[in-house]
Amino acid sequence: MKLQYNRPSSKWTDALPTGNGRLGAMMFGGTETERIQLNEDTLWSGGPRNGDNEHAATVLPEVRRLIGEGQYAAADLLCKQMMGPYTQSYLPMADLYVKFLHGNTMKNYRRALHLEDATSTVEYQIGNVIYTRRLFVSYPDQVAVLRLEASAPGKLHFLARLESPLRYETAFEENCLVLRGDAPEQVDPSYYETDMPLRYGKPGSANAMRFDGRLTAQLEGGQATYGHDGLRVEGATAVTLIFSAATSFNGYDRLPGTEGKDESAEAAGYLENAGKFSYEALLQRHTEDYQVLFKRVELSLGESAVPPEYPTDARIRDFGANDPGLVELLYHYGRYLMIASSRPGTQPANLQGIWNEETRAPWSSNWTLNINAEMNYWPAETCNLADCHTPLLDFIEGLSRNGHKTAETNYGAAGWTAHHNSDIWRHSSPVGDYGHGDPIWVIWPMGGVWLCQHLWEHYAFGLDKKYLREKAYPIMKGAALFCLDWLHEDKEGYLITSPSTSPEHKFKTPEGGLAGVSAASTMDLSLIWDLFTNLIEASTILEIDEPFREGLLDVRSRLHPLQIAANGRLQEWSRDFEDEDQHHRHVSHLFGVYPGRQFSWQDTPELMEAAERSLEIRGDGGTGWSLGWKVGLWARFGNGNRAWGLIANLLTLVDAGETNYHQGGGVYANLFDAHPPFQIDGNFAATSGIAELLLQSHQNVIHLLPALPDAWPSGHVKGLRARGNYEVSIQWEEGKVLNSTIVAGAGGLCKVRANAPLSVESEDGEVIAEQNQDGTIAFETVPGGRYRLFRA
Template sequence: MKLQYNRPSVRWTDALPTGNGRLGAMMFGGSEMERIQLNEDTLWSGGPRHGDNDNAVNVLPEVRKWIEEGQYAAADRLCRQMMGPYTQSYLPMADLYIKFLHGNTMKNYRRALHLDDATSTVEYRIGNVTYTRRLFVSYPDQVVVLRLEASQPGKLNFLARLESALRYETAFDKDSLILRGDAPEHVDPSYYDTDMPVKYGEPGSPNAMRFEGRLAAQLEEGQASYSHDGIRVTGATAVTLIFSAATSFNGYDRSPGSEGKDESAEAYAYLEQAKKLSYESLLQRHIEDHRKLFNRVELSLGESIAPPDYPTDARIRDYGASDPGLVELLYHYGRYLMIGSSRKGTQPANLQGIWNEETRAPWSGNYTLNINAEMNYWPAETCNLADCHTPLLDFIGNLSKNGRKTASTNYGAAGWTAHHNSDIWCHSAPAGDYGHGDPGWAFWPMGGVWLCQHLWEHYAFGLDEAFLRDKAYPVMKEAALFCLDWLHEDKDGRLITSPSTSPEHKFRTAEGLAAVSAASTMDLSLIWDLFTNLIEASTILGVDEPFRERLADTRSRLHPLQIGENGRLQEWSKDFEDEDQFHRHVSHLFGVYPGRQLTWGETPELMAAAQRSLEIRGDGGTGWSLGWKVGLWARFGNGNRALGLLSNLLTLVEEGNTNYHHGGVYGNLFDAHPPFQIDGNFAATSGIAELLVQSHQGYLELLPSLPDAWPQGYVRGLRARGHFDVSLQWEQGAVTTAEIVSNSGGMCRIRSAAALRVESDGIAIAAALDEQGLLSFETVAGGRYQLNKA
């Protein structure tokens, strides 16, 4: 349950992450010089702004005309006139540097990240003195805490200073070092241009976001002095450094300058409150909070083949997914990262999660809605972290408000829409710099539709009817209203979307590559998913029967999914030739996973065609793409193929590798797109869960896709739709025992390759196989049901 190393980190992707959802820290673990890179999740460039394009509604009919006539290149060019500005960027806050005055000739170096208590540690010896560090980021107390200790009295001497890559100044008072700064606005960037121009306002500008960090030292023996240069500590035996931070962010729709919070007062309050507590109390409160979430799930996939003290980077390189223990570590690391980057009251995890050192993060560190933001939250429900889902669910509600304006202004449509990119300001327009963006990624008005799946899934797993009625249903309904306006008939009377793209992929035409056509498979699958979820939701709530009937009728008229000449599921409504048959996106397979439209039981021909598509796509791809394919092969029932994808993912990527066709992980297990994107970590975690338990077809399926390489093991605490908790143990690839906790009662239906009998408190429960061959039994809320091999 830990990442471990025998040397300090050299690169950022070797450093070890800790976080509390709002504050993030990357600990490098240097001996003579320690660097801790710090983030605050609301520190973004820019501010709220109007991004809708009132010319788009005038261009739309002509774009549709070109598409209908098969003039796709012309439609592509014209689509550029329908775009808005680019999003803003997630920014780094500060770096804490600690220069130790003990030399650099060290022995017995150890560095580790402990997942079970969310602490990062360093230990080494210089001469006869052992030096230790322990870093954690507390959610209860909202501070970063670094404990420094020497094994002999008075041997701890160092200078701690704060710096920032942004515009800043330092100050100090009698017991704290202060860093203050403001954020720039990113101006007319090129989406793939790392040299994004920035603009700073005048000091005190009413539009600039302000930020402040405060650092204090609590000593056991020794002395501390504060100055602009930092905190100088001499003659100490143990020191607790406490860092607090805040920004003036006061909501997605308020200027962080003129309407911002008092960041100084907030950072001061956090620090002063934390200083009232002892180090031991801060640590205990942190660990108790973390373990309430982290300890919900246990997993064993077999004996680890790597020695216990094997460094993690070498373990990745030498063993990869052939080591079941490393796969377990990857699984738990994803859960750890979710706890660290998404907690109640914080912003959603972005492309970086919360950890970023770049003033222009890769792809702005934004919310990429055509896969990546959604992928971040795939493990939230299945892996028993529904609490961590709430930042995204709250964000969707805010985004829908801006999205109403975009739907009306850009398309003359009801409801709400969002596109490929968003940011902390809930940007909902096509992010293409008013014509410079490529429609292949910029024009995609299905972002809101996909996000709504998360609202439904949160209900499906938790059965919170108040949440469904008051929060999820209204937002889902408005997304459907947009779809109802966006859909229109083709010449055969079928309902299509146009213009339509399959995110970031293009097809070949006589005129060259194009992205824009009509009725892409992903569009149709997303709309099917939203309508199906809404039909179920309105039935559960007993509302909107005429609307429900309208949705059902519209769903039945959607352009059908198509199977191409080579037997694959078409990505577009026409059997175009791929720009790249190995493309990293597999958008047209949404209906398999994370959707539920395509299954072996209900749609076997389309399911086989989807599998053929994935076979043609191949087993390469970027890190997050490999993660998605794990989940897809789990749904296809091929655990061995899924394990092969995990093997490709657990490949060590060297820093500087930017080959988009060969992802993997860095030495600290961060997913490598490359560069770093956290979504692949989350996809791997959710994919491993899908190999063990599935529930998307209205019943629980135990070990639906277990790889042969994991013949025995156990998992405890997974969640399933219907508000069930699932634990199970298996031997020789078959379930031997299982426990189902029914949190809300109701019928439980189970598919398992092994024959099982059901008991509750040692008493046999009446259970029978239904017409589908499913083991079915009635449950009560709070009941625990044991399933044993018959």
């Protein structure tokens, strides 16, 4: 349950992450100088603005005409006139440097990240003195805490200072270092070039996000002096450094300069409140809060043969997925990262969670809505972290408001829409710098439709009707209203989307060129099917909107049928185009398998077979997040061994200097997912994929061990969640379910399928159900009821 190393980190992707959803810290663990790189999740460039494009509605009919005539290259070119500005960028806040004055002849070095209590530690010896450090970021107290200790009295001597890669100034107040600065008003629009300038406005500009960071010290022995060069401590035995931070962000629709919060007062308030507690009390408050979430789930995939003190980087290199303990660590690391980057009241986890050291982060470290933002939250419900899902759900609500204006302005449509990218300002329009982007990722108005799946899933797992009625349903309905206007009939009378892309993948045109836009991509149709299906169920549950529900049923039945190609694969586009790259990292056309529920071996075997053939053709390579998605897909196909092979590919050590944006995959030394470069979505996809191998519930039945790999013949898992508000634990031996415990949160009819014959008994020991001929068990549950399933 820890990541551990025998040397300091030399690169950012060797450093160890901690966070509380809002503040993020990367601890390098140096001996002469410690560097802790710091982020605050609302520190972004720019401010709210209108990115909608009135001209898009004018050219839309012509784009559709060109597509209908098969002039795909011409349609691609015209689509450039439908674009808007790029999103803004997530930015780093500061670095805390601690320079130690104890010499450099060091031995017995250890560095670790402890997942059980969310602390990062360093320990080493100089002479006869053992020096230790412990870092944590507290959610209850909203501060980062660094504890420094020496084993001998009076042996701590250091200088601490704060710096920022942004425009800043430093000052010192009574018992406090202060760093103040502002973010650029604009980051020049390039996803790949990192040397382009930041555009700063004048200090105090309406569009400039301000930030404030503060550092203070609690000493046990010694003296502390605050000055222009930083905080100097001499002769201490133990020191607790406390860092607080805040920005002027005051909502996605308010200018952070003139309408912003008082960031200095907020940062000072956090520091003052935290200063009321001792180090021991701060640690206890942090640990108790964190463990409420983390201890909900246990996992054992078998005995590990790796020695307990084996360094994690060497463990990845030497054993990979052959070590079940490392797979367990990867699984829990994803849960840890979610707790650390997404808590109620924060922004949702972005492309890098909350950890970013670059002023020109890859892809602006924004929310990429054609897979990555959604993938971040796949583990939230299944892995018992529904609390951590709420930042994304809140984000969707704000995005839908801006998206309403985009739908009306760009397309003359009702409802709301969002596209490929978004940022803290809830950007909803197509990006591309007004014509410089590529339509294969820009022209995709399905971002809101996909995000709505998360609104439904949060209900499906928790069964909170008030949430469904007051929050989820109205937003989902708004996305459906857009789809109803966006869909139109083709020559055969089917309803299609046009222009339509399969995100980031091109096809070969009949003339031999390449294009991105066509009509009725499989992903579009699957997303709309999913949204309509969820809304139909929601309106039935809430007993509302019957005419609207009937209309959705009719429109869903008239969607263009999904097609199977001549080679047996599920077509990615409505026509049997040849792929630009048959091994492409995106597998968008397989949404109906996972994370959707449109396909199943029971109800749509032909489509499942075609989808499986598509995944076989795609192969087992890809970027880190792509490998993670494929784990979940093979789990849904029931092929655990193929999924395990992808986990093995993911648990491949990547050099931190590798920056190939579209190939590779694997993990860095700190287990961060490597696209490369770093993207956190692959971590979350791996965690959710491992859960899908052990438990599935998307087809109205709780399926125990639906795709258990042969590599995990014995083990147990406790605390996973299934749709219907059930908590599930499973123990297995020789690849078969031995027993399971299901706790019913809401009650109702529970159906279970397992790979071994089971019986069910209630809490009082009465056998209430046995397996049916179809391999399922059905039994009535009561709220709070606990039911034991055991091998018959």
